[in-house]
Amino acid sequence: MSRAVVTWIAGPVLHATKQGPFALRESVRVGPQSLLGEVVRIHGEQIVVQVYEDTTGLRPGTEVHGDGQPLAIRVGPGLLGHIFDGLLRPLSGTDSAWVQPGMRSASSELLHFQPRIQPGALLAPGAVIGQAQAAAGRAQLCLAPPDVSGIVDSVVAPGDYTDTATVCVVRQGDGRLRELAMSHAWPVRTPRPVLRRVPSTAPLVTGQRIIDSLFPVAQGGKAAIPGGFGTGKTVLLESLAKGCNADVIVYLGCGERGNEMAGVLDEFPTLTDPRTGRPLMERTVIIANTSNMPVAAREASIYCAITVAEYFRDQGLHVALMADSTSRWAEALREVSGRFGELPGEGGYPAYLSGRLADFYERAALAETLGGGTGSVTVMGAISPPSGDFSEPVTSHTKRYVRAFWALDVKRAQARFYPAIHPLQSYAEDAREFAPWWTAQGNGQWLALRQRFLTLLDEQAQLERMARIIGKDAMPARQQLTLLCADLLNEAFLRQSAFSEIDRVCSPARQGAMMRLLGRFIDLAQAAQAAGVEPERISALACLRPLQRMGEEIADHELPRFAELQARMEREFAQLTPNQEARDATHG
Numbered sequence: 001m002s003r004a005v006v007t008w009i010a011g012p013v014l015h016a017t018k019q020g021p022f023a024l025r026e027s028v029r030v031g032p033q034s035l036l037g038e039v040v041r042i043h044g045e046q047i048v049v050q051v052y053e054d055t056t057g058l059r060p061g062t063e064v065h066g067d068g069q070p071l072a073i074r075v076g077p078g079l080l081g082h083i084f085d086g087l088l089r090p091l092s093g094t095d096s097a098w099v100q101p102g103m104r105s106a107s108s109e110l111l112h113f114q115p116r117i118q119p120g121a122l123l124a125p126g127a128v129i130g131q132a133q134a135a136a137g138r139a140q141l142c143l144a145p146p147d148v149s150g151i152v153d154s155v156v157a158p159g160d161y162t163d164t165a166t167v168c169v170v171r172q173g174d175g176r177l178r179e180l181a182m183s184h185a186w187p188v189r190t191p192r193p194v195l196r197r198v199p200s201t202a203p204l205v206t207g208q209r210i211i212d213s214l215f216p217v218a219q220g221g222k223a224a225i226p227g228g229f230g231t232g233k234t235v236l237l238e239s240l241a242k243g244c245n246a247d248v249i250v251y252l253g254c255g256e257r258g259n260e261m262a263g264v265l266d267e268f269p270t271l272t273d274p275r276t277g278r279p280l281m282e283r284t285v286i287i288a289n290t291s292n293m294p295v296a297a298r299e300a301s302i303y304c305a306i307t308v309a310e311y312f313r314d315q316g317l318h319v320a321l322m323a324d325s326t327s328r329w330a331e332a333l334r335e336v337s338g339r340f341g342e343l344p345g346e347g348g349y350p351a352y353l354s355g356r357l358a359d360f361y362e363r364a365a366l367a368e369t370l371g372g373g374t375g376s377v378t379v380m381g382a383i384s385p386p387s388g389d390f391s392e393p394v395t396s397h398t399k400r401y402v403r404a405f406w407a408l409d410v411k412r413a414q415a416r417f418y419p420a421i422h423p424l425q426s427y428a429e430d431a432r433e434f435a436p437w438w439t440a441q442g443n444g445q446w447l448a449l450r451q452r453f454l455t456l457l458d459e460q461a462q463l464e465r466m467a468r469i470i471g472k473d474a475m476p477a478r479q480q481l482t483l484l485c486a487d488l489l490n491e492a493f494l495r496q497s498a499f500s501e502i503d504r505v506c507s508p509a510r511q512g513a514m515m516r517l518l519g520r521f522i523d524l525a526q527a528a529q530a531a532g533v534e535p536e537r538i539s540a541l542a543c544l545r546p547l548q549r550m551g552e553e554i555a556d557h558e559l560p561r562f563a564e565l566q567a568r569m570e571r572e573f574a575q576l577t578p579n580q581e582a583r584d585a586t587h588g
C-alpha cells in the first residue's frame with residue numbers, strides 16, 4: 001500500500017508528498033481517523049487529494065494511504081429501504097444518526113440467501129448466483145459482478161448471511177479463485193456495462209398529467225426540472241418518486257437544506273406504494289448529502305446514486321433516479337475546483353462542468369443487461385438557477401443532455417398554480433415516439449390532442465398580450481373563445497395538486513379520458529361559436545364548473561363518470577343552439 005505525507009491543507013483539499021506510486025482517482029485514507037479521499041491530481045512527487053470528510057484537526061505530517069483502487073461503493077441487496085450518506089454509508093439502522101469519520105459502508109443485517117447455481121456451472125458476468133431476501137422487503141437477485149466470469153467452484157447452502165460474506169467461489173479463466181458475496185464493490189465513476197442500449201418506445205408513467213400527456217420522458221430517458229426558489233421542485237420530485245411506475249426509486253438529496261431533506265426522510269417511511277400496497281420504502285433507496293455535510297462528498301454523491309441505480313437496472317428492473325438538486329452538486333464542484341486553484345470558467349464553474357454533467361446524464365438508459373434482461377435508469381434532475389435565470393451555466397449545459405425539460409415558472413408558482421411547469425418553456429423531444437404506446441393504452445388520439453393543446457396554449461399567450469392592450473371585451477368573439485378554452489385546459493388538466501387524495505396521481509386511462517373530453521368541449525364550443533353563439537353564453541354553461549374540477553372529483557376507478565359528464569356537456573351545448581338543431585333536423 002502506497003504512503004504519502006501531508007504538506008498542505010485547505011478545507012477538503014490537501015497536498016501530500018509521495019513515498020510510493022499513486023494512481024489518478026485512487027481512493028485513499030487520510031490520518032488516524034482514516035478519512036476517505038481520492039487522488040485528483042499528481043505532479044512530480046506531489047499528489048492532490050480531495051477529502052470527502054471533515055478535515056478539521058488534520059495537520060501537516062499526517063499520513064495518506066492508498067487503497068490501490070478507485071473510489072468504490074458496495075452495492076447489494078441490503079440497499080433497498082435504507083438511507084445513506086453521499087458515500088453510501090448507512091444513516092439509518094445505525095445507533096447514531098451520523099456517520100462516524102472514516103466509516104466504511106457495511107451492513108450487519110442478515111439476509112436469507114437462496115443459491116441458484118451449482119458447482120461446475122459456467123458463470124458469466126452479470127449472471128444470477130442466487131436470491132436474497134431481507135426480513136422486510138421483497139426478494140432480490142444476486143448477480144455476478146460485471147468483471148467476473150469462470151466456473152463455479154463452490155456455493156454455500158441456503159441460509160442467513162451478511163451481504164459481505166462469501167456465498168460463492170468462482171475459478172476464473174486464469175485459474176485464480178474469486179470469492180463472491182451477495183454485494184460487490186464497484187467504482188462509482190465507471191458506468192456499469194450493459195449488453196446494448198435499446199431505444200425506448202414507452203414513457204416513464206409519472207402520474208402527472210402535464211408530464212405524461214404533454215412532455216413525457218422516456219423510460220430510460222433524462223429530464224431536467226429547472227425552477228427558481230420555492231417553485232415546487234422538491235414537491236414535484238417527491239410526487240414523481242411516489243407515483244411513477246418505476247420498480248425502484250433512488251432519491252438523492254444533494255446539498256439541500258437539512259429540514260427539506262428531513263421532510264423526505266420523515267414522510268417516505270410512512271407511505272404505501274399505490275401499485276402494490278406495500279411500504280414505499282421497500283422499493284426506495286435514499287441518499288442524503290445535506291448542506292451541512294462535507295462539500296466534497298456532495299460531488300461524489302451523484303455518482304454513488306447513479307451507480308446504485310445501475311445496479312438495480314442490471315437485475316432487469318426499471319429504476320427512476322431523482323436528484324435534488326444538481327445545482328448544489330455543481331456548486332460543490334466549483335468550490336472544490338477553487339481550492340485546487342483551477343482557473344474558473346463561466347459563472348465561476350470549472351471548465352469541465354459540462355463534461356461532468358454529460359457523464360452523469362449519459363448513464364441514463366434503457367438497456368439489455370449482461371444477464372439478458374431489460375432494465376432502465378431514468379434520470380430526473382432538479383436545477384436551482386440563481387434568481388431563476390435559465391441562461392446560467394448549469395441549466396444551459398444540462399439542456400444539451402436531457403430530452404425532456406420541465407421548466408417551473410415563478411409566476412405560476414406565485415399564483416399557486418401547481419405543478420408550475422410552464423407549457424411554453426418546456427419540451428419533450430421524444431414525445432412522438434410514444435404515440436403507439438398511447439394507442440395501445442386506448443388513446444389513439446393522443447398525439448393529435450397533444451398537438452392541439454400545445455397550439456391552444458401558444459395562442460393563449462399571444463392573445464393575452466393583446467388582451468392586456470385592448471381589453472378582453474374588445475377582442476373578436478373567436479379569440480375570446482380561444483382564451484376560454486385555454487383557461488379551461490389549464491384549470492381542468494394542467495393543474496394537479498400534489499396533496500389531493502384523488503388527484504396526486506393520474507392514471508394514463510384517466511388522462512386519456514380527460515384529454516378527449518376537453519377536445520370534445522373545444523369542438524362543441526367552436527361549432528357553437530360558428531353558429532353565432534356569443535362567448536359569454538358558453539362561459540356561463542353549468543357544465544364548466546364540473547369540467548374544471550373533474551381532476552379532483554373523478555377518481556381513477558370512476559372512469560364511466562367522464563361519459564356522464566360528456567353527455568351533460570353535449571346536452572347543454574345543444575340547448576345553446578336549438579335553432580341550429582332544428583335547421584339540421586329539417587335539412588337532414
Ligand SMILES: Nc1ncnc2c1ncn2[C@@H]1O[C@H](COP(=O)(O)OP(=O)(O)OP(=O)(O)O)[C@@H](O)[C@H]1O
Binds near residue numbers: 419
Ligand atoms: N404540486 C404541488 N401541489 C401543491 N402544492 C405545491 C406543489 N408544488 C409546490 N407546492 C407548494 O410550494 C411550496 C414550495 O415547494 P418546494 O419546496 O417543492 O419548492 P422548491 O422549488 O423545492 O424550493 P427550493 O428552491 O427552496 O428548494 C410547497 O411547500 C407547497 O406548498
Ligand SMILES: [Mg+2]
Binds near residue numbers: 233235260324
Ligand atoms: Mg427544494
